[in-house]
Amino acid sequence: MPGPLAGHRIIEIAGIGPGPFAAMLLADLGAEVIRVERAGAVRGPAPDQAHGDILLRGRRNVAIDLKHPDGVATLLDLVEHADALIEGFRPGVMERLGIGPDVCLERNPKLVFGRMTGWGQTGPYSQAAGHDINYISLAGALAHFGRRGEGPTPPLNMVGDFGGGGMFLALGVVAALLEASKSGEGQVVDTAMVDGSAVLMSMFWAFNSMGIFDENARGTNLLDTGAHFYDVYQCSDGEYISIGSIEPQFYAELLRLTGLSDDEQFAKQMDQGEWVELKERLTEIFATRTRDEWCEIMEHTDVCFAPVLTMSEAAAHPHNVERETFVEVAGVTQPAPAPRFSRTANEIASAPAWPGEHTREVLSDWGIAPDRVDALVESGAVRHAD
Structure with a gap:
């Protein structure tokens, strides 16, 4: 057809x-x-x-x-x-x-x-x-x-x-x-x-009108790499992974799989005053394993996780192969x-x-x-x- x-x-x-x-x-x-x-x-x-x-x-x-x-x-x-x-x-x-x-x-x-x-x-x-x-x-x-x-x-x-x-x-x-x-x-x-x-840019105009997006502070907002739970991190092999754990239940999964569930500082997810330091701590944690190792830990979970792939890598990934993307x-x-x-x-x-x-x-x-x-x-x- x-x-x-x-x-x-x-x-x-x-x-x-x-x-x-x-x-x-x-x-x-x-x-x-x-x-x-x-x-x-x-x-x-x-x-x-x-x-x-x-x-x-x-x-x-x-x-x-x-x-x-x-x-x-x-x-x-x-x-x-x-x-x-x-x-x-x-x-x-x-x-x-x-x-x-x-x-x-x-x-x-x-x-x-x-x-x-x-x-x-x-x-x-x-x-x-x-x-x-x-x-x-x-x-x-x-x-x-x-x-x-x-x-x-x-x-x-x-x-x-x-x-x-x-x-x-x-x-x-x-x-x-x-x-x-x-x-x-x-x-x-x-x-x-x-x-x-x-x-x-419509959503960001909406965020701006709602007071949850600072157009004069690039890189400090929820979706522009300001948040520690929405960014890319380098692994020990030089490759990268992406994290998008915005919702509380997904953030809780991120903390569980990184061994941070009982950390009081990480419990302050939406406290922007903590984001810089929390990102530094996550940077150190993700740098302890290779990208493949993090895939073994986080793929197919609700962390909101994916490896950062090149075009060639994306074409060979099992998910894309199965769907014939x-x-x-x-x-x-x-x-x-x-x-x-x-x-x-x-x-x-x-x-x-x-x-x-x-x-x-x-x-x-x-x-x-x-x-x-x-x-x-x-x-x-x-x-x-x-």
């Missing part, structure tokens, strides 16, 4: 980072997603091996010159057969190419037009360049990642690009597709990484699609494709006559990697 979005057709205008991630998620969910690459990206015949970029998995690739009049016309023909289009250019670029939302919606009034930017389609920053680190800074997120006495620590580019960006774009597109199925009308989805990153496609280990569905099981449709690898077959499958496809290739409006 195909994934829950089977039957939906989506056009992805090629970009980097959050756009391809959103397209990957939609393809993982069963949608037919075609990636429209720049014609200039085609360097010759597609290599025999799959492209190495996992974010490109699950979709075919067509190369179109969007600066060529016939290339624009071709894309608009595809739009007529699409349910959604996603793009990640700066505001105004799609309009200047002649394929902005007004033009596309005129050709297909039911189209969902998903837009992915860092700053959004409007606002003083909207035309400025930026990256994840900048978006999560302005969103009020980056300031709160880091330890006491240290500067902010960027959490890779997961919060802005992928959590606040690509994930929100995919959610927005799915929501708009659901609405369009009822109203018969499409719309524009303005996804900004700064907006999504701000939403991801990671799969191999074309010889490349990668995360499997998520979430999981009981009836419309999702799967990776194909390995990542090369630019222009499927130009001819995609155009034909989407209703363009073979003689016209030949003419488009001949004119340079589209390119096929052959």
Whole structure:
């Protein structure tokens, strides 16, 4: 059984980072997603091996010159057969190419037009360049990642690009597709990484309003490594474990398994004045055993414990192996699609494709006559990697 979005057709205008991630998620969910690459990206015949970029998995690739009049016309023909289009250019670029939302919606009034930017389609920053680190800074997120006495620590580019960006774009597109199925009308989805990153901070805005989060004291709060019972600790072999024993019953289990149940100082779990010293004491305790030894003691208990694993270690861990959290496609280990569905099981449709690898077959499958496809290739409006 195909994934829950089977039957939906989506056009992805090629970009980097959050756009391809959103397209990957939609393809993982069963949608037919075609990636429209720049014609200039085609360097010759597609290599025999799959492209190495996992974010490109699950979709075919067509190369179109969007600066060529016939290339624009071709894309608009595809739009007529699409349910959604996603793009990640700066505001105004799609309009200047002649394929902005007004033009596309005129050709297909039911189209969902998903837009992915860092700053959004409007606002003083909207035309400025930026990256994840900048978006999560302005969103009020980056300031709160880091330890006491240290500067902010960027959490890779997961919060802005992928959590606040690509994930929100995919959610927005799915929501708009659901609405369009009822109203018969499409719309524009303005996804900004700064907006999504701000939403991801919602719980901490709540904590702040409740007086249980000090936004001016990074690394001293409950969930930002301030607490001794919510942090990572180094073991005797140099590896790390994670502890998240927040609730009293889980904290009691932590104390039992570390031999601290009768320690009066550790009984003061929520006394922030004790946290620094208690963390120093736990640091000493966890440094007495290897990570594997602590796993033997704490795994499968209610301590709220897990070893801190690298990507390769995570792929080999028995829990992830049993659940098939990671799969191999074309010889490349990668995360499997998520979430999981009981009836419309999702799967990776194909390995990542090369630019222009499927130009001819995609155009034909989407209703363009073979003689016209030949003419488009001949004119340079589209390119096929052959």
